Amino acid sequence: MLIAMAGLPGSGKSHLAARLADELGVPVVSVDPIEAAMWRAGVGGPGDPLPTGLAAYVVAEAIAEENLRAGRSLIIDAVNAVEPARGQWRELATRTGVPLRFIETVCPDPETHHSRLAGRRRDIAGFVEPTWEDVVARYYAAWVDDHLTVDTTDDDAATLRRTLGYLQEP
Incomplete structure (x- = not known):
């Protein structure tokens, strides 16, 4: 299965992706460390x-495809804010013959979302974290795909249970 996370920076994507990865025993392929590695390489x-x-x-798509073709499920951790990015994962799932599940994280409380960004320390060498202003100004397209929207201000355990239930659906 290909699980594609989506949501604005600071919305809880990486946190939920890590929890799901632990629970499911699958790897997470995250776009931000890949981009930071490019920057470090000049x-x-x-x-x-x-x-x-x-x-x-x-x-990230190339890494994901290699793993999916080897029979391994994985989680993509990326903003996936626009249709071309989401379409990339649909096309990959079709090419590899695996089911695709989109999980969108949202943090509807601006104060909580802002404080998450302000306090975020992910230790990605060379990566410049987005500011609150960057997030507020960012374009985020409406969804056309079936997906699960997860309010990450909810109880963490309940959120995990609900998300795992969605992944089990046919």
């Missing part, structure tokens, strides 16, 4: 017009 960087964000998605 490819692009914050403010550079080189589209390293797009390139990081393509690298």
Whole structure:
């Protein structure tokens, strides 16, 4: 199965992805560390017009495809804010013949969301964390796919149970 996380930075994607990975025993392929590795290698960087964000998605797709073809499920951890990004995972699932589940995380309380971003320390070498202003200004397309929307301000254990239940659905 391919599980594609989606949601704005600081909405709880990576936290939920890690919890799911532990519970399911599957790896997480995260776009942010891939992009940061590109920057550390001298490819692009914050403010550079080189589209390293797009390139990081393509690298994540290649890693995911290799794992899916080997019979391993995995979780993609990425914002997936626009239709082309979401379409990338639909096409990958079709190519590899695996089911796809989209999980969108939301944090509808602006104060909580802002404080999460302000206090976030992910220790991704060379990665510049987005600011609250970046998140508020970011375009986020409406969904056309079936997906589960998870309010991450809810109880953590209940959120995990609900998400695992969604992944078990036919």
